[in-house]
Amino acid sequence: MLNLDLARYAELQHHLGFRFRIQHTLRKSFVAFAEGSGDQYVQTARVLAWATLAPSPQQRRNRLLTVRRFALALSAEDRHHEIPPADALGRRLFERRIPHIYTADEITALMRAAALLKPSGSIRPLLYETLFGLLAATGMRVSEALALSLDDLTADGLVIRQTKFQKSRLLPLHATTWEALDRYVSARQRLGTLNDALFVSTTGTPPSYPTVIAIFLRLARSTGLRGQPGQPGPRIHDLRHTFAVRSLEQCRPDRDAVGRHIVALSTYLGHAHVTDTYWYLQATPILMGQIASAGEALHQGAVA
Known part of the structure; x- marks a missing residue:
């Protein structure tokens, strides 16, 4: 029964234009876990038991919230489905995860391993x-x-x-x-x-x-870039952050050039708004050196 509910939910998400690949994989995993115990409806205790199988607190909370959204949709049709509390595994304030900016040697090592x-x-x-x-x-x-x-x-x-x-x-x-x-x-x-x-x-x-x-x-x-499962480390998405940062490092460090470069970079990355590109930028020694030089120029009365 839950398997059929998941199929209907996935079809609805698809028609609405969503393409949540990882979330759908997690929901499939939960449904298999729940149906393996004979469940026909979402049960809070089962959601928590499945969620806590993840190796890290962040992944456990992500599992909980992913299935909770599924449960909310099902409960609107049938009250037998329980909706697990969003804070059942504790509250966590949003914190921006500091991206890993790859060095050229790290990227080379990754490609050689591949x-x-x-x-x-x-x-x-x-x-x-x-x-x-x-x-x-x-x-x-x-x-x-x-x-x-x-x-x-x-x-x-x-x-x-x-x-x-x-x-x-x-x-x-x-x-x-x-x-x-x-x-x-x-x-x-x-x-x-x-x-x-x-x-x-x-x-x-x-x-x-x-x-x-x-x-x-x-x-x-x-290659030593990451530790064991459950430990934090560089992500594949950090290659996108690295591209944005290294691209900006190559830009001429003056206000007009940087402004034009950010607009071009935003277009290249496929962002809807140029402000989205700022999220991908991270301080590096090269960028901090350029900022220091610009500040010194301003202090001396020049145009930065």
Whole structure:
């Protein structure tokens, strides 16, 4: 019964335009857990038992809130479904998670580890080496990269059609990025699959979002970027933060140039508002040095 309820809920979310891949995976996990105990309705005790299986407080709370939204929708139709309290696992004030700004050596290590994935000689190692490199070189979202098709490779750059805000955009690419993509596409075309997705696995189909995250975490731990499961560390999304910060570091440090650069960066990242781009910026020694120089110039009466 819960499985049918989940199918109806997922279909409704899809029609409303939501594409919550991770949340849907969590809800499926909960439904399997609950139905394994014979539950036909959402029960608070079962939600908490399932949520506390997660390795960290943040993940446990995320599990609770994800299923709670599902329970709210079901309870509106049938009061037999219980709605777990939002603070059942404690209250937590929102705190911005400080992004990890990757060094060039860390990105290189991650890509080299991907190139050693098994089975060697298959498309899999090259797929993840190219995918992680493309994320670092463009700052695009993982979902956008996985939605790319071969037709999205144009002479002017990558066409991003599947965006968070339903807006298409063009990403010009550096020559070295084109070289890496050309090498991957040559190998990908030898698969002979009818699927037109750019990134495909050994089965000829695109890898799922959870699979990509799992591979990233495994490689990040193997290279020393992250600790054991449940411990905080660099995320794949931090490659997007890194792109934004490194891009700003290359900008000429004067007010007009920075203003123009931020607008261009916001467009490149696919943000609906330029203020969204500020969220991706993080202080680095280079940026702090530029800010100090600008402050010194202002103090001396010059234009910063």
